[in-house]
Amino acid sequence: MVSDPSGNYLGYFNDGQTAANHEVDVAFGPSGLLFGLKGAAKDQHWTYEGLQPVRPVPKTGPARLRYEGAAEARLIIASPQFAQQVLQHAPQLGTSAGHKTTAKIAAMCLAGIIAFGLFGWLILSAAPSTVATLIPNAWWRYMGAQIEATMIKSAKQCNGAEGKKALARMAFRFADNVEADTVRVYDLPIINAFAMAGGRVVLTRGLIDGASTPDEVAGVLAHELGHVKARHPEAQIVRVFGLQLIMSALWGGNGMGDAMAQGGAMLAILRYTRGAESEADAIAIELMKKAKINPKGLADFFELVKKQPGVKVQESLGQIGNILSTHPGLDERIANIEKLTVGPTTPALSDKEWEALKAICK
Numbered sequence: 206m207v208s209d210p211s212g213n214y215l216g217y218f219n220d221g222q223t224a225a226n227h228e229v230d231v232a233f234g235p236s237g238l239l240f241g242l243k244g245a246a247k248d249q250h251w252t253y254e255g256l257q258p259v260r261p262v263p264k265t266g267p268a269r270l271r272y273e274g275a276a277e278a279r280l281i282i283a284s285p286q287f288a289q290q291v292l293q294h295a296p297q298l299g300t301s302a303g304h305k306t307t308a309k310i311a312a313m314c315l316a317g318i319i320a321f322g323l324f325g326w327l328i329l330s331a332a333p334s335t336v337a338t339l340i341p342n343a344w345w346r347y348m349g350a351q352i353e354a355t356m357i358k359s360a361k362q363c364n365g366a367e368g369k370k371a372l373a374r375m376a377f378r379f380a381d382n383v384e385a386d387t388v389r390v391y392d393l394p395i396i397n398a399f400a401m402a403g404g405r406v407v408l409t410r411g412l413i414d415g416a417s418t419p420d421e422v423a424g425v426l427a428h429e430l431g432h433v434k435a436r437h438p439e440a441q442i443v444r445v446f447g448l449q450l451i452m453s454a455l456w457g458g459n460g461m462g463d464a465m466a467q468g469g470a471m472l473a474i475l476r477y478t479r480g481a482e483s484e485a486d487a488i489a490i491e492l493m494k495k496a497k498i499n500p501k502g503l504a505d506f507f508e509l510v511k512k513q514p515g516v517k518v519q520e521s522l523g524q525i526g527n528i529l530s531t532h533p534g535l536d537e538r539i540a541n542i543e544k545l546t547v548g549p550t551t552p553a554l555s556d557k558e559w560e561a562l563k564a565i566c567k
């Protein structure tokens with residue numbers, strides 16, 4: 206959630222003294238930004254005059270802010286609406302900072318990035334998934350949101366109220382700690398689904414249109430939740446970009462943005478090994494069995510994907526393409542599910558909920 210009805214924006218705060226990054230609620234006060242730990246009182250006040258940009262704030266966000274007298278602290282807010290609003294209150298954020306400690310901070314950042322880079326280089330090739338666990342989840346959520354925006358481009362998010370309720374109920378059957386906003390549908394005609402760093406799942410309208418039962422959608426959702434649970438997206442980002450690029454992206458560098466803009470980088474992030482796909486399938490089957498939803502829904506979905514050769518996907522989703530349809534080993538994955546013995550199950554959604562989900566983009 207980027208902003209809630211009370212006008213709060215989700216931000217990430219680092220005090221510059223410790224490595225901890227805190228999720229904070231940020232609001233516009235009469236004379237400055239008010240923020241505090243998520244759900245707690247807003248005990249920080251940064252006046253509009255005192256705000257300085259880490260980099261000039263673009264109208265599309267994210268806003269990476271620091272504050273006079275607290276030069277090492279950082280406040281990062283991803284929302285474009287926030288960027289536009291804060292630029293009105295503090296126009297100086299749109300231009301380069303003339304802060305006298307800029308060079309010093311840059312040097313410190315550089316030293317930090319080099320140290321992280323060396324550290325990363327030592328252990329990266331060994332265990333990206335271990336490295337991924339060293340980075341706080343708040344940062345992964347921030348990066349997941351950036352990657353999602355890059356990937357989705359201008360596609361509209363589908364917000365049909367009843368459809369969203371149905372989808373949330375489906376997600377809830379798999380894990381009672383899945384938040385309603387974790388799973389999103391975008392109005393894209395292709396058949397695809399992605400797990401994002403930080404735990405979000407993206408489904409396309411094409412996938413819901415193409416599925417003939419709610420169990421098929423549930424199968425895909427469970428599979429993506431399997432990737433989330435096994436932290437595949439995070440490990441893959443570490444593998445593709447390396448730690449120093451991730452650090453520079455978080456602290457205002459443009460390295461990862463440039464890297465992502467290059468053809469193939471996004472594809473590399475989202476293309477998992479067969480081992481990872483099998484692991485996600487195995488978790489999906491467990492989730493479905495526990496939720497008493499027939500795991501054959503996932504196999505049925507793979508059959509659907511097999512029947513979609515030559516779909517023109519490149520035009521509709523830029524660099525992403527249709528990973529599901531080009532991924533090898535579908536027959537084996539289908540066979541693994543078909544041989545399961547399944548106890549009593551109920552449909553993933555009621556008929557009424559399924560109708561609502563099918564209309565989520567209308």
Ligand SMILES: [Zn+2]
Pocket residue numbers: 428432477482485
């Ligand atoms: Zn997968």
